[in-house]
Amino acid sequence: MVEIIQINPINNIALPLFLVSERSYAMRKRTGRLGLVIMLSIMIFASTLIPHADVNAQVTFPTFIFTIIFPTPTRTPTPINLGNFVWDDLDQDGRQDAGEPGMPNVTVQVWNSAKTFLYDSDVTDANGQYTVVAPLAGDYRVRVVLPSVSDQFSPKDLAGGDNLLDSDINPSGTNSGFTDIITIASNVISITSIDAGIIKFRTPTPTRTPTPINLGNFVWDDLDQDGRQDAGEPGLPNVTVQVWNSAKTFLYDSDVTDANGQYSVVAPLAGDYRVRVVLPSVSDQFSPKDLAGGSDTLDSDINPSGTNLGFTDIITIASNVISISSIDAGIIKFRTPTPTRTPTPINLGNFVWHDLDEDGIQDAGEPGVEGVVVQLWNDAKTQLLDTAVTNANGNYYVVAPLAGDYRLRVLLPPGAGFSPINQGADDTKDSDFTSIIISSNYGFTGTISIASNVISISSIDAGLTNVTPFPTPTVSITPTSTPTRTPTQTPVADLDEKVYLPLLVR
Known part of the structure; x- marks a missing residue:
């Protein structure tokens, strides 16, 4: 229905609209309603308002303002679709996980918030999808009917705040099977996040008889x-x-x-x-x-x-x-210890010779030197352990009491010197005593390490140079039960461990 009001601009009196024979108009918004403000210039001829007037007469009327008011049309209410998923919650955690399938043929309903009036019902399809319709904006609840009395609903709202992956159905209490109240505003046309997890009852797998x-x-x-x-x-x-x-x-x-x-x-x-x-x-x-x-x-x-x-x-x-x-x-296993073998003294020797060509190698025709004193010392040269004197052939031996580290020393006869040490590749033919006068080991061998399975070493030789005839000292050995021989020497001049240096001639 259209309401048309004629307003006289002179006195602002509203009058009914009658006959308009000529008009012009403009439109604008007015007080929140669609309105037409029409500026009408009305030429009313005498034949219209004054039946007996001269048809050629011209009458000028003031300009009138007409407002045409159209009522706002009411929008036809649009139903609201609610959905959309019911799934088999295999791990019972209330969260839609990969591999958990939708459940078909599950009844889903939409009720008023008081749960006293059923508006719509649907059955989930093969993929577990459903849609129910709320007729208008307002407050509602969605209900899911368990497929079996042995089934249960999943825990509610347990997807870490993700409303697209959780279950929205109350699993217990007075609202068991229903959602909480869903308030739908007038501008909403669908809600697709109303899901339900169901924990299906499954016949337990028979327990295997325990095997020892x-x-x-x-x-x-x-x-x-x-x-x-x-x-x-x-x-x-x-x-x-x-x-x-x-x-x-x-x-x-x-x-x-x-x-x-x-x-x-x-x-x-x-x-x-x-x-x-x-x-x-x-x-x-x-x-x-x-x-x-x-x-x-x-x-x-x-x-x-x-x-x-x-x-x-x-x-x-x-x-x-x-x-x-x-x-x-x-x-x-505990085993009785193997008896320790009584240590066997080790014989060390055996030759002091006159190195005629002074090359440090025992050559044919170079004789042994008789009467030369040979001593056995500990490796640190702080303890004398045994002493011997070479025989007529230049042979000697001293006795080391146990396996260990030792050194041998030769006391030079007056005027004699040592041959060069360790000449050639044959250790049975070389001289083993240090010949460098300024060395702290002059007249000693290097360290001789004797293993526990060794009973003698017979390659410790000394080459001497510039040997002159030398009286042979007499050595008497007192028998003893210990492995170490204790030689007793007849006091002989010049056998007091002095070192005789060769005469150096400029």
Whole structure:
């Protein structure tokens, strides 16, 4: 309906509109409503308002303002679509995870907020999608009907704040099966984040009858005590092995190793256990633990000390395990020590010769020198251990009491000197005494290291130069039960360990 008002601009009196024969107009917005402000210039002829007037007469009327008011049309209400997903929450966490499928044929309804009036209902499609329709803006609840009385709803609002991945249905309480109140504004045409997770009841998988778990398998004689099963280290028979609970308060099973050191004990169920090995003798010891370079099949798994001495650490056995065969024990057997061999004195010698050509090498025709004093000292040259004098052939020997480090010394006869040391490649033909006068080791050999399995060394020789006839000292040896000979010398002039230097001629 259109309302037309004629306003006289002279006196502002509103009058009904009658007949308009000529007009012009303009439009504008007026007071929030669509209005037309029409400026009308009205020429009313005498034939219209004054029936008997002269048709050629011209009457001029003032300009009038007309306002035409159109009412705002009301928008036809648009229904609101609500949806969209019901899924099988396999891990029961209330979150739509990859691989969790939609559930078909689940009834979904939209109710008023008081849950007293049902507006619409739908059934989820093959992908778990649904759509129900709310007729107008307002307050509503969506309801999901569980497919089975044994099913449950997932926990609500547990997707870390992501409303697109959570479940919106109350799983319990007075609103079980319904959402909280959903308020729909007048400008909303759809909501697609109203989802429901369902925890389907599934017949439990029959529980497998527990299978006892075999634990083993080897106890060995750790000959080198290194905690590693080495080639040639044998298994130990008749060693008791047990399986206990982890608290070491209950014994489940026991076995004794066979001739090869193998054993097997049985744990009744999956769980936490310890294996214990009983030492065959109180004098035996366990090998170091876990020292096979990370190889659990070659190491020893028994604690060798501490509060868990003789036990393994806790062994956790999963329900799908039927045996463990890497629980081994190394034992260091106590053995009576092998008697120590009485040390055998070591003879050292054997030749002092006149090096006629002074080349440091024993040549044919170069004679031995008689009467030369040869001494045995410790390596530091602080203790004299033995003394001998060369015989008519230039041979000598001194005795080292034990294996160890020593030096030999030759006392030069008057006017004599030493040949060059270590000449040639044959150690049985060279001279072994330092010939450099300014050396702190002048007249001594280098360090002679004697191993425990050596009983004599016969290649320690001395070449002398400028040898003149020298009286042979008499040496008497007093027999003694100790390995070291104690020579007794008849006092002879010039045998007081003096060093005779050769005459230097400019």
